[in-house]
Amino acid sequence: MTEFTTVTAPRLPSRERIVKWAPLLVLAFLILLFPVFEWLEDFRGGEDHFYLLDSRFFSIRNAARVAIAATPALMVALGVTFIIIMGSIDLSMEGTVSVTAVVFAFAFLAMGGTLAGHAWLAIPLALLVGAAIGFVNGVVHVKLRIPSFMASLAMGFVGTGLALLVTGGDRVRVEDEWFRSLLTVRWFSFPVMCYVALLALLAAWFIQSRTILGRNFYAIGGGEDLAKASGLNVERVRIMGFTLAGVFFALGALMAVGRIGIAETVTGKDFMFISITAVVVGGTALWGGIGGVWNTLVGVLIVNVINNGMVVIGLPSFLQDGVLGLLVIVAVVLSTNRKSISFVK
């Protein structure tokens, strides 16, 4: 499928370096931009306002709020990062998140409903279910030779349907104090879930840079034919990639349930848009082979900072979607080197 030719351009190191760091620059720019609007507002109102110092947006407490909002999306985006590095796409996240969230909640309640008891077993169970869905996803994609886009989208629908079947459209509340301490207990101003996310991020980074599997993702994304010719079992790597993505989707589901204490059929809603956007905005190319988990972290933060900032500066709601779309385009333009690609499809 990767018919287009890539021409590496070694003669432009400076531009490449800029592109490499562009997502981070975009993030820094946004973080400095929103307080300007706050300053403007107070300035017009005739109040004293010290830029950044008096900013409500630029504060530790708001950073924690952005982090809380970003945590589930980060988990899901990390999963799909591996797939996108391979040059495939996984659109099953909404269904996978919903079904693992619901399975987790039911199992958790059935096994006593508190982390202090046996109910912690629901966590590995949810991860297993996520892995299983991802595995089926990969097998359908590879063995039935269905494009990953279609196979995963279809699996996503199956997942949503399954979640509906299990819940009957009801919500399941997870009220255990221990589990909810993911949100309610804070270390250094940030809730526990942020540290769990950090661990998952480090694990993803380890997989990406220190394991054979991780290197193989790049090999396939950079040139599948070449990888195949070098004796790499591409099919196996693909299936493992989708399985791994499923595990991260399940982690995202756990974070989502931890954040609002409810598992339901729509728990996975909106994760597709935010995770794919975040990956691309972070500078991981949709054609594969470029980018990685740190790009994804920056991408997720960019999208969430935009979402948070727009409300904080009081942007009218009817403008927010439009502005988000525009900022995404700008971020992608700045943060991916499209010159090296002969054509984009």
Added chain:
Amino acid sequence: MSFIKNFIEAETVSRRNFLLAASYGVSGAAAARMFGPGPAAAATYANPTIAWSYRNRTNPYWNEIASGGEAFVRSLGMSNDDLTHLINEGSSEKSLADVKALLAKTDGALALAIDTNDAPNARPVVEACAGAGAYVSTLWNKTDDLHPWDFGDNYVSHMTWSDEGPAEQTARILLEAMGGKGGVVHLGGIASNNPAIERLNGLKNALVDYPDVELLDAQPADWDTQKANRIMSSFITRYGDEITGVHCANDTIGYGVLEALRAEGMDVPIVTYDGNPQAVDLVREGRILATVFTNPHWGGGITAALAYHAAIGTFKPSREPRAHREFYGPTIMVTPRDAAEFKANYLDDVPTYDWNDFWGPTNGQIMYK
């Protein structure tokens, strides 16, 4: 495969009839008005098919509606299976096609309760039913220019809910709890949805009497818990302690707001809408100050009952006053004081309703703006 052929034939015929009827409607109706005294007396049926057409059963709201319809059918001494379910899955086209197929099958001996999925679809559905001599009662969706009394007996009734009044009441409860001062934020439904607009208007109406309370912000949270959670935490950044009350357009939004407040260790009064069992529990615990219950179980049963009793001739719709043809459904305010009692009476143990008391719990004739 002959049933497919039959179905296509029936569809073709009914579509042709529909087109003929539509063209007749333009020219013939005008002529009929000149000569006749309006639509002729409609035939009644001894044993009409009873059907409910709605979105799907996986949605808790519509599940309650359908279970109300089944409760009514059981009250007639029949079984649940005697209620025909037409599932439109959110498609107006499917809704209309299903109704026409059922009309062809029953030859008009049909008592239909229906939410037509969107307002414009109500007219073709009602016209198809009236044309076939069937009896139809609608819920929620119809255009303002479509009235039961324009169709003699066949368009039996329409019920909907006005959310402005109840939302204003919950707002007053909230504003009182805030001590009549401070700042309130509103998290709404999908901006273009009618209930979302009405519920925000309810808050604005109440605010007129509370000049010391400022409406800090109102943003659509799309009926979505997670989006509500995100928006509420952004609100907290923008307004911080200025927020002393939260008005939510429905329960699901309320859950997201409560969690955002919990993450900050804030304790601010909130009110919601819909009366979901979970929200009622939270009201009982005092974490939500008020929610509004619209009794979908009763709505589902009574809409089917109206169509059925008109079809068998128990009452003659055209002899009823207009307030009995177009009316608002019941709303029940749930507050911490009565939440436990409400839960026991309506949720834990679904009451046995008198399905012959068609209009007792309703809330007056529909007013158009």
